[in-house]
Amino acid sequence: MRPILAILVLLLAACASSRSSTTPAPAGSPDGQAGQGKTSASEPQRTAEKVGGGLTEAEFKALHAAPAGTVPALKGKDITVGGAKAYLSLPPNAKAPLPGIVVIHEWWGLNDNIRHWTDRLAADGYAAVAVDLYGGVVATTPDEAMAAIKKVDDAQALAILRAGHKFLVEDERIRAPRTGSIGWCFGGRKSLELAIGEPDLDACVVYYGNPITEAAPLAPMKAELLGVFGSRDKSIPPEKLAAFRAALKEAGKVFDIREYDAEHAFANPSNPRYDEVNAAKAWEVTREFLKRKLAR
Numbered sequence: 001m002r003p004i005l006a007i008l009v010l011l012l013a014a015c016a017s018s019r020s021s022t023t024p025a026p027a028g029s030p031d032g033q034a035g036q037g038k039t040s041a042s043e044p045q046r047t048a049e050k051v052g053g054g055l056t057e058a059e060f061k062a063l064h065a066a067p068a069g070t071v072p073a074l075k076g077k078d079i080t081v082g083g084a085k086a087y088l089s090l091p092p093n094a095k096a097p098l099p100g101i102v103v104i105h106e107w108w109g110l111n112d113n114i115r116h117w118t119d120r121l122a123a124d125g126y127a128a129v130a131v132d133l134y135g136g137v138v139a140t141t142p143d144e145a146m147a148a149i150k151k152v153d154d155a156q157a158l159a160i161l162r163a164g165h166k167f168l169v170e171d172e173r174i175r176a177p178r179t180g181s182i183g184w185c186f187g188g189r190k191s192l193e194l195a196i197g198e199p200d201l202d203a204c205v206v207y208y209g210n211p212i213t214e215a216a217p218l219a220p221m222k223a224e225l226l227g228v229f230g231s232r233d234k235s236i237p238p239e240k241l242a243a244f245r246a247a248l249k250e251a252g253k254v255f256d257i258r259e260y261d262a263e264h265a266f267a268n269p270s271n272p273r274y275d276e277v278n279a280a281k282a283w284e285v286t287r288e289f290l291k292r293k294l295a296r
Contacts, residue, residue: 057280109138224255
């Protein structure tokens with residue numbers, strides 16, 4: 001097994017649906033931005049209202065708990081990007097140019113949870129395309145997810161991610177002047193890898209993805225980075241996150257790492273570790289970051 005895959009397997013095992021207790025806690029702690037001093041310690045408090053047409057955390061959570069026999073309506077449509085399946089969601093009545101975001105799934109694959117995330121981003125005014133790195137496989141058990149992730153070829157995955165970015169820039173409905181990426185767990189790491197491999201990316205959001213702890217691999221990255229992590233995530237211990245911060249600083253990158261008193265996968269309403277309070281806080285920080293970097 002490739003060394004990076006061995007690390008990812010250990011990390012992604014935390015995405016499995018084993019039940020753990022969670023306790024809502026205060027807002028996460030902001031990290032410094034290289035060359036720009038410390039960010040404000042205050043967190044946005046708009047967790048119970050709509051901002052810019054997006055879903056509140058409660059509304060987003062409700063999409064994952066529909067009554068038996070019903071399926072929440074999706075807003076986008078399935079497309080093909082770079083020879084791979086993808087899901088495209090566009091803002092209602094929006095016209096090009098639009099800021100674009102590449103959306104990258106967790107170890108479960110491109111399921112409806114990720115499609116809802118993609119629609120959520122579109123509701124905020126972004127053209128969002130969720131790429132499929134599993135060749136159509138959608139896992140429903142940890143064993144299926146582990147089997148799927150072991151088959152991922154890193155070079156092929158990066159090619160698909162870059163094709164998603166190219167699609168956002170070139171498609172006549174979008175023609176994105178600014179672009180970003182966002183991913184969770186497995187997708188969080190891939191979001192970081194896209195930022196390294198795509199010099200034209202403007203913003204990168206990493207939700208509890210396996211960090212890179214050396215400066216040299218981070219050198220090509222030009223995008224500003226927002227990292228969202230849980231301080232009780234056993235797969236990413238404090239010393240590993242500290243090494244990630246140190247590597248980003250050594251590489252001279254602009255970044256903001258936020259930690260919340262939560263576990264791995266705390267932003268996924270379909271996961272037993274879901275923490276609605278901290279997920280809402282992290283989402284508002286993410287929205288402000290994307291708005292600042294992309295919606296200009």
